[in-house]
Amino acid sequence: MREKIRSGGNAGRVFVLVAVCCAAAAMPLTFTGPAVALPSIGRTLGGSPLALNWVTNAFMLTFGSTLMAAGALADTYGRKRMFLGGLAAFGLFSLGLAFASDIVWFDILRALQGVGAAAAFSGAMASLAQEFEEGERLRAFSVVGASFGVGLAFGPIASGLVVEAFGWPAIFLLVVALAALALVLGAVFLRETRDPNAAGLDWKGAATFTLALAFLTYGILQMPDVGWTDPFVLAVLVAAVVFFFAFYRIERSVARPMLDLSLFRYPRFVGVQLLAAAPAYGFVVLLILLPVRFIGIEGMSEIAGGRMMIALSAPLLVLPIAAGLLTRWFAPAVICGTGLLLSAAGLAWLSQFPVGSQPELLVWPLLLVGIGISLPWGLMDGLAVSVVPKERAGMATGIFSTTRVAGEGVALAVVTALLSAFTQMNLGPAAGEHAAGAAQRLGTGNVAAAGSMVPSMARAAMLQAYNDAFSALLWLLSAITAATAVVVFLYLGKSADVIDGAAGEPGPLRTTVMDP
Structure with missing residues (x-):
C-alpha cells in the first residue's frame, strides 16, 4: 500500500512538490525573521555587536559554504536521505534556537541550522528534478521559486506579527512547523535516487x-x-x-x-556568476539592514517594520515569471542588465530619504529596487545551466547556488563593517575613544546602548551620523549594482558559440531509483 501511495502518479508528485515548497518557504523565514527580531533578541540575550551580527552571518556562512558538499553527498548517498536528514537537523536546531538563553549558543545553533538547511535544499532540488519530466520540471521549479518568493515577501510582516504577539522565539517554532510538514510528506512520497557515477565528496x-x-x-x-x-x-x-x-x-x-575551475574560461559563465552575486549587495543586504533601521533606529513596531519590507519583496511573487515570458522578445542579457540598472536607481533614490522620513515615501524606491532585482531573479537559474556545455550542467548549478548564497554571507559581513566604519567617521571627535563601540551598536539598532557609551553626544547627532552613513552606503551599493549591470550586458550578451558550441539546455540526468 505504501508503495502505491509513493508512486501514485500525479497525486504523489503534487505532494512531493508541496513538501519541497514547505521547505523552500521555511528558508527565507530563517533569514528575514531574525532580522526583524534582532533588536528583541539583543535585548533578551545581550551580546556584543559582533555576536549580534553573527545571528545572520553564522547561518549564511555555513549554508553557502556547505551547499556544494551537500550536493555531492546527495548524489552519492541518496537525495531523499539527504533531504530528510537535512530537514530533521534543520528542524531540531530551529527548535533549539527558540529556547536559547545565551547569544553564543544562539550563534552556534544558527551555524548548525545553516548546515541542515544546505543539506535539505540540495536534496530537495535534486529530488524534485527526478520526480518531474522535462516539460513539467520547469513549472515545478517555478512553483518552488514562487514559494521562496512568498517567504521573502511576507516573512518580515509574518515575523513582526509573531514577535509582537508571542515573542521572538515563536519565529523558530513557525519554521519547525513547516519543516515537520515537509519531513512527513517527503518521507511518504519521495523516491530514493542517486547518481551511479558519483565519486563521493x-x-x-x-x-x-x-x-x-x-x-x-x-x-x-x-x-x-x-x-x-x-x-x-x-x-x-x-x-x-x-x-x-x-x-x-x-x-x-x-x-x-567539487569545483571545475575550467568553467571560468567561459565569459558567459563568469557573467552568470556575477549575476548570481548581484542580489546579495543590491537586494539581500537590505532585508537585514532595513528592519534594523526601521525598528531599532526609527522606533517602528515589528509589525510596521515588516509591513514596510513588503514593498521590497512583493515583486518577487510575479515578476520572475514575467521575465521568463519577456525572453520571447528580449535577450536575457538585456532583461537582466535592465533589471540591475532599475535596482541601482532604486538604491540611489532610497539614499535621499533620511531617518524619520514618512514611511509612505519610502515605498516607491523600495518597490523600484524590488522590481529591478525580480527581473534577473527569474532567469538566473536557467542561465546557470544554459551557458556551459550540457554535460556540466549539474556542476554549474552547484557553483551558481554557492556563489549566490556564499556571496550573500560575505556581502552582509562587508556591508555591516562598512556601515559601522562610515558611522564611526561621522560621529567624529565628539564621540572620542568610544566612537567605534557606539557605531557598532547603532548598526545593530541599539540606540540606547550607543547613547550610554557617548552620553555627552545628543541623540539627534548620533542619528544624523547613522543617517549619513546609511545614505553613503546606499550610494556605494547603487554604483556597484550599476557596474554589475554593465558587465552583465557585455558578458551575457556574447554569442553562445564561445562556449565550445555546446551551450543549451541541460541533458538528461542519469539516475538510479532505489527500492526501500
Whole structure:
C-alpha cells in the first residue's frame, strides 16, 4: 500500500512538490525573521555587536559554504536521505534556537541550522528534478521559486506579527512547523535516487573552502571593532587567502573536483556568476539592514517594520515569471542588465530619504529596487545551466547556488563593517575613544546602548551620523549594482558559440531509483 501511495502518479508528485515548497518557504523565514527580531533578541540575550551580527552571518556562512558538499553527498548517498536528514537537523536546531538563553549558543545553533538547511535544499532540488519530466520540471521549479518568493515577501510582516504577539522565539517554532510538514510528506512520497557515477565528496576541497569563507567573514566582521590594520585581523585575512589558494590547488589536482575551475574560461559563465552575486549587495543586504533601521533606529513596531519590507519583496511573487515570458522578445542579457540598472536607481533614490522620513515615501524606491532585482531573479537559474556545455550542467548549478548564497554571507559581513566604519567617521571627535563601540551598536539598532557609551553626544547627532552613513552606503551599493549591470550586458550578451558550441539546455540526468 505504501508503495502505491509513493508512486501514485500525479497525486504523489503534487505532494512531493508541496513538501519541497514547505521547505523552500521555511528558508527565507530563517533569514528575514531574525532580522526583524534582532533588536528583541539583543535585548533578551545581550551580546556584543559582533555576536549580534553573527545571528545572520553564522547561518549564511555555513549554508553557502556547505551547499556544494551537500550536493555531492546527495548524489552519492541518496537525495531523499539527504533531504530528510537535512530537514530533521534543520528542524531540531530551529527548535533549539527558540529556547536559547545565551547569544553564543544562539550563534552556534544558527551555524548548525545553516548546515541542515544546505543539506535539505540540495536534496530537495535534486529530488524534485527526478520526480518531474522535462516539460513539467520547469513549472515545478517555478512553483518552488514562487514559494521562496512568498517567504521573502511576507516573512518580515509574518515575523513582526509573531514577535509582537508571542515573542521572538515563536519565529523558530513557525519554521519547525513547516519543516515537520515537509519531513512527513517527503518521507511518504519521495523516491530514493542517486547518481551511479558519483565519486563521493571531495573532503579536502570542502574543508578548505569552508575554512576560507569562515576566516574571510570573521576578519571582515572584526574590522570595525579592532581596526582595519589590527595584526589579528590581518592574520585572519591572510589565513583566508591561504585556504582559498589551497582550495584552488586541490581542485586542480583531484580527478572529480567539487569545483571545475575550467568553467571560468567561459565569459558567459563568469557573467552568470556575477549575476548570481548581484542580489546579495543590491537586494539581500537590505532585508537585514532595513528592519534594523526601521525598528531599532526609527522606533517602528515589528509589525510596521515588516509591513514596510513588503514593498521590497512583493515583486518577487510575479515578476520572475514575467521575465521568463519577456525572453520571447528580449535577450536575457538585456532583461537582466535592465533589471540591475532599475535596482541601482532604486538604491540611489532610497539614499535621499533620511531617518524619520514618512514611511509612505519610502515605498516607491523600495518597490523600484524590488522590481529591478525580480527581473534577473527569474532567469538566473536557467542561465546557470544554459551557458556551459550540457554535460556540466549539474556542476554549474552547484557553483551558481554557492556563489549566490556564499556571496550573500560575505556581502552582509562587508556591508555591516562598512556601515559601522562610515558611522564611526561621522560621529567624529565628539564621540572620542568610544566612537567605534557606539557605531557598532547603532548598526545593530541599539540606540540606547550607543547613547550610554557617548552620553555627552545628543541623540539627534548620533542619528544624523547613522543617517549619513546609511545614505553613503546606499550610494556605494547603487554604483556597484550599476557596474554589475554593465558587465552583465557585455558578458551575457556574447554569442553562445564561445562556449565550445555546446551551450543549451541541460541533458538528461542519469539516475538510479532505489527500492526501500
